[in-house]
Amino acid sequence: MQNGEDGIRKALEKKGAFGPDVDLDYYDEAGMKESIPDLKKADKDTRQIMEHVGVMADEEGRAGTIMFIDNSMSHCSNKMPEGIELLSTKEALKKYDWLKDYYWKAVSPEKDKYTAKTYLDDADGYFIHVKKGVKATYPVQSCMLIGTKKGAQTLHNIIIADEDSSLDIITGCTTGNHVNDALHIGVSEIYVKKNASIVFSMIHNWGTKTKVRPRTGTIVEEGGHFVNNYVLLNPVGTLQSFPVCQLNGKGASCKFNTVCMADEGSNVDTGGSVILNAPETTAEIISRNIVREGNIIARGSLMGNAPGIKAHLECRSIMLGNKGSTQSIPELGSTVSDVEMTHEAAVGKIARDQIEYLMSRGLSEDDAVSMIVRGFLVGSIQGLPDHLKAEIDDAIEKANLGS
């Protein structure tokens, strides 16, 4: 915060670096305050919506759950496994004085109008803290739901994994059944300490008019490992996301996996940026996109600032049908010579000979295309969690891809 509050207020006018501009004044403050002490007793619609983005209402196989509807917390597990803490960001700031050293340190409030709004709204969000040496058996899940028409949801999340700890986080962001025209801004600051590991998997499921502007910053220390899986399979108005990960300690590593499907009317601009600041750090950015009459821009940026680093960037898009558009924008940069950095990008339709090969085994054209698309989205990315694979399978099945 170079210029203090004034600077941030000024930043409210600052358009995002990418993606169409969103008029923030159009939206009302989304004000629903619904408390759901027992997720299993949430109404059927809400449970369905949650499960659609990978958040289990019965919490089976999950360490705990935190849920926000609009801008306030609706649920937070009160019994967490030893060494994992789950709170709202505001509670955590009250409880821990040291948290101010992490507050707005991985993302600048002056980055653009969306971060500025989140700062000035004094947005709440979730705080997840894994303590030193704790290896969580089950993932923590969080659900961010917009429940108000024309509502603006602004959230500020902070995740801290202390030394030698590990945790998987599943986040589902979505709109309620009767909500379409709405705005979601989610600022997430993620800190991966020495030799810690975080796998952060996010599914988005929005309405056709929903505008979405996540802002994520991650800082990884020596030997730390960060994986960011992002999945968007249903229509959205406009979504622009460009998480930035800084590898600041020797041997730190990071992997971004992005899987997107853009239907008619969807305007999607995703990707990720990794800045490799320390020696022997490694990074991989993989994106797989299906364009179905929508528009997708797949970005990726790798910047090498230390010797002995390895980084690879891969954007592949398949266009189904003749409408829609896609652009791959890979970027590589280095300030030192001893680096190994590569990228590949490919745009095209599914090869006809592959479809016919599968059809010659008796599969219908639809089934052949689905099988190839599934292979492209799931089979060609190493290490996607099973629940994400299941969601992708489900979406492919519903999509009637052959037509």
Add this chain to the structure above:
Amino acid sequence: MLEIKDLHVEAGGREILKGISLDVKEGETCVLFGPNGSGKSTLLSAIMGYGTCRVTKGKIMFKGKDITEMPVDERARLGIGMMMQRPPNVVGVKLGDLVKATAGGDVKAVDNASDFKMESFLERDINVGFSGGEIKRSELMQLTAQKPDFVLLDEPESGVDLENIDLIGKKVHDLLYAKNNNCPNGKRCVSSLVITHTGQILDYIGADKAYVLRDGLIRCTGRPMDILKDIKERGYGECISCRMVKME
């Protein structure tokens, strides 16, 4: 079973087949000989219905039905199977998943993988990094799951080492004698059209009839072993010119 009448086929903007007529009867094994570029693979592709070739004239009849314009999957479901010489890589799709889908979702279809020495390939992407022999074994495993009544075999022995040729020969034999499909013992239930250059595969399956293709036309026909002997001894040109007389 299969009857082709005056078939003209274009591929890559050129006429490759210039009026082919042939027939394969039920249970029959027919061999296609011919020099490289004579149109053998194009003929098999046209029978399977691949989009790389376009029929401009003539007819393909299968089981009494005109299949000239039929989509690939319908031909497959009608009983035609194909063993490609160089099938495409399908990145991200596991061989085991395709075999199961080929068998109509039967998860047991992969239980015989070890018979094909393919048990460690079920979780691999189809054809990606497969050797010549591995591709053939994979194709045969898929065809066995498919249970076709008529198979198109494009050089089943090409690129296969001596150790694998025996396994592949036996598996092609089992496929034609429908070992997995209640065919009476010793009866060849499945018909086939086989492309071979060396004739090695014929040691395993036997053959009833051979056609020699050159420049998109069938130049002669006869007993497979006689024709193979002629080609080996005197080359395609001689073989064709001396047998043309007999045909007339």
